[in-house]
Amino acid sequence: MTLKAIRTLENSDVIIGYTVYVDLVKEHFADKEFLSTPMKKEVDRCVMAFEEAMKGKTVSMICSGDAGVYGMAGLMYEVGVRYPQVQLEVIPGVTAATGGAAVLGAPLIHDFCLISLSDLLTPWEKIEARLLAAAQADFVICLYNPSSKKRKDYLNRACRLMLQYKSEDTVCGIVSMIGREGESSRMLSLKELMDTPVDMFTTVWIGNSQTREIGGKMVTPRGYRHE
Amino acid sequence: MTLKAIRTLENSDVIIGYTVYVDLVKEHFADKEFLSTPMKKEVDRCVMAFEEAMKGKTVSMICSGDAGVYGMAGLMYEVGVRYPQVQLEVIPGVTAATGGAAVLGAPLIHDFCLISLSDLLTPWEKIEARLLAAAQADFVICLYNPSSKKRKDYLNRACRLMLQYKSEDTVCGIVSMIGREGESSRMLSLKELMDTPVDMFTTVWIGNSQTREIGGKMVTPRGYRHE
Numbered sequence: 001m002t003l004k005a006i007r008t009l010e011n012s013d014v015i016i017g018y019t020v021y022v023d024l025v026k027e028h029f030a031d032k033e034f035l036s037t038p039m040k041k042e043v044d045r046c047v048m049a050f051e052e053a054m055k056g057k058t059v060s061m062i063c064s065g066d067a068g069v070y071g072m073a074g075l076m077y078e079v080g081v082r083y084p085q086v087q088l089e090v091i092p093g094v095t096a097a098t099g100g101a102a103v104l105g106a107p108l109i110h111d112f113c114l115i116s117l118s119d120l121l122t123p124w125e126k127i128e129a130r131l132l133a134a135a136q137a138d139f140v141i142c143l144y145n146p147s148s149k150k151r152k153d154y155l156n157r158a159c160r161l162m163l164q165y166k167s168e169d170t171v172c173g174i175v176s177m178i179g180r181e182g183e184s185s186r187m188l189s190l191k192e193l194m195d196t197p198v199d200m201f202t203t204v205w206i207g208n209s210q211t212r213e214i215g216g217k218m219v220t221p222r223g224y225r226h227e
Numbered sequence: 228m229t230l231k232a233i234r235t236l237e238n239s240d241v242i243i244g245y246t247v248y249v250d251l252v253k254e255h256f257a258d259k260e261f262l263s264t265p266m267k268k269e270v271d272r273c274v275m276a277f278e279e280a281m282k283g284k285t286v287s288m289i290c291s292g293d294a295g296v297y298g299m300a301g302l303m304y305e306v307g308v309r310y311p312q313v314q315l316e317v318i319p320g321v322t323a324a325t326g327g328a329a330v331l332g333a334p335l336i337h338d339f340c341l342i343s344l345s346d347l348l349t350p351w352e353k354i355e356a357r358l359l360a361a362a363q364a365d366f367v368i369c370l371y372n373p374s375s376k377k378r379k380d381y382l383n384r385a386c387r388l389m390l391q392y393k394s395e396d397t398v399c400g401i402v403s404m405i406g407r408e409g410e411s412s413r414m415l416s417l418k419e420l421m422d423t424p425v426d427m428f429t430t431v432w433i434g435n436s437q438t439r440e441i442g443g444k445m446v447t448p449r450g451y452r453h454e
Contacts, residue, residue: 073333077446090329102317106300113340121450133364137357219304223348
């Protein structure tokens with residue numbers, strides 16, 4: 001967590017978030033008022049935040065990672081149209097792509113794409129087109145939401161698509177529970193990744209043509225000088 | 228800066244970095260030993276860090292943004308091969324893509340690509356292919372190193388390429404000096420961006436087909452529900 005985020009929470013009257021994240025910060029900010037809504041109640045959560053702010057309170061809406069990367073920042077602006085009196089500020093954080101990259105070594109370093117495999121709000125055809133474009137242009141690719149109960153085979157499907165342009169020996173990495181109790185990571189080839197079951201707390205990195213293993217770490221060199 | 232980064236610097240004997248960044252942290256960690264090398268002396272800087280560590284010291288190598296995104300983490304692992312006794316840990320930070328996004332509003336939110344326009348270490352043909360692939364697959368695109376003295380027309384060239392697939396009304400944003408004294412930002416269309424001069428301290432965001440302006444902020448909605 002950044003110093004700015006900590007100070008912002010300290011200066012808040014109310015902290016709002018998804019139940020799990022509220023529980024994670026509760027003990028560190030004992031004197032605050034806490035409110036939460038369950039998953040899939042994101043719009044309600046935003047409305048709740050604006051209604052509290054309309055009472056004259058300073059409100060913090062929290063999410064995991066960075067609020068601007070698959071987080072609540074966008075929805076807050078969308079809902080905020082109805083509350084023009086309320087001033088909104090986004091405090092950046094460390095997203096899983098960079099937080100988990102630090103665990104694996106230095107897998108990103110150069111140009112990369114972030115793609116979510118969740119098709120709840122995005123048509124799968126659009127996700128497919130992005131996977132193919134990113135693989136063809138030799139990006140390092142970081143996958144969010146690689147799996148869920150209803151989408152057990154999505155990572156396998158994504159790997160098959162990327163194999164049209166990436167070698168099956170491409171260096172890949174997975175990290176679970178980034179920065180939390182029980183954090184674990186593993187390096188593997190794209191071929192192995194294809195048949196590896198992952199859960200919704202896992203983030204996946206697929207290297208570019210230059211990515212390699214150095215001393216047990218996943219490293220993408222900065223340039224293409226040696227090509 | 229994250230709390231973990233602050234604590235790591237506090238626990239270091241030596242702090243090493245590019246001159247400009249060393250000067251930025253010097254006043255906050257007065258009791259440390261500071262070493263620096265100028266720009267383009269990155270390998271020397273890494274060797275310097277490992278040589279200090281070999282003396283039994285705890286050394287921090289600093290860079291701006293996140294060390295794993297166009298930063299020093301990769302090179303440290305590459306140079307580290309020669310120093311297997313030295314233990315290396317990467318502390319994640321806030322990269323310009325997310326730090327500057329918070330200034331503009333919520334431009335990323337969904338799938339996005341990070342592309343550097345610097346062709347010092349990457350052939351321009353590869354950069355071109357990535358710009359086209361990212362534009363065609365409707366990614367939000369964040370451009371690092373959009374300009375320099377020797378590459379004044381690169382942003383213009385990049386915009387022309389992206390216009391093959393993105394509308395000239397695509398919502399774009401630029402932020403200079405992110406999180407520093409003199410920070411400034413601006414929203415504009417892709418057509419306007421094409422003829423806008425930027426410097427090397429500027430980061431550029433090009434929206435996807437859904438990105439829009441909401442209350443003076445650049446916002447990409449989370450999903451494609453309304454398509």
